[in-house]
Amino acid sequence: MQTIIIKTEAGGVAILTPAPDTGLSAEALAAKDIPAAVAWRILAEGEAPDAPLDAWRWTDAGPLGVGALVAPVPALTPAQWSFFLDLTGFRATVESALSALPKSTLEQRAVWAGMKAAVYSSQSYRLDVTLQLAAQVRAMGIASVPADAEISAAWPMAAAFNGAESLLET
Known part of the structure; x- marks a missing residue:
């Protein structure tokens, strides 16, 4: 399944995957839910990270997977x-x-x-x-x-x- 990577307001990235039961393609989801001013790109099958902690960064050329794991942010006591x-x-x-x-x-x-x-x-x-x-x-x-x-x-x-x-x- 295709996924979409978007640049967040904070300069990070978020990955969106269309829910299978909606019948929406990645293109349709992007057109429907991503504001025009937000940078985004559809990732090819298998291009999305396997684990949610895989690191990505946004460059002038678009999203770049850097392949390193990002340590989870700890909760505070x-x-x-x-x-x-x-x-x-x-x-x-x-x-x-x-x-x-x-x-x-x-x-x-x-x-x-x-x-x-x-x-x-x-x-x-x-x-x-x-x-x-x-x-x-x-x-x-x-x-x-x-x-x-x-x-x-x-x-x-x-x-x-x-x-x-x-x-x-x-």
């Missing part, structure tokens, strides 16, 4: 997440967002409670979800949201944080 929130200033950002959310109706309080629980009560925290949360908070007009690049750069530092043992290593 609650302690690492707390470190991350303070490292990036995202804790203050989240508090501003939670304060700004309306809480007059049950539905509004459900949104507020959901955001608060997601930020402070999860068992693990993922980078992709954090970037989505940052985008939602930016859309609220909160000025102190760290840039995606800053969030991504701080993530491995937070993942390496090992509580009190990290303090002893310095």
Whole structure:
């Protein structure tokens, strides 16, 4: 089956495969779902990576498979997440967002409670979800949201944080 590789807004790549039950070809899927301004290319049969972690990058000539495996991005533990929130200033950002959310109706309080629980009560925290949360908070007009690049750069530092043992290593 043919697949489509597209350039994402962040400069990365995403691979789309038409669902077999839709009957859509790769060309039809591209025409239907990919905006005109987005760079994309249909990959030949067998050209798509076998594993989702196979690395690709976008060049001026289009997508280029580099064949190396990309290490998965680790999820953060609650302690690492707390470190991350303070490292990036995202804790203050989240508090501003939670304060700004309306809480007059049950539905509004459900949104507020959901955001608060997601930020402070999860068992693990993922980078992709954090970037989505940052985008939602930016859309609220909160000025102190760290840039995606800053969030991504701080993530491995937070993942390496090992509580009190990290303090002893310095």
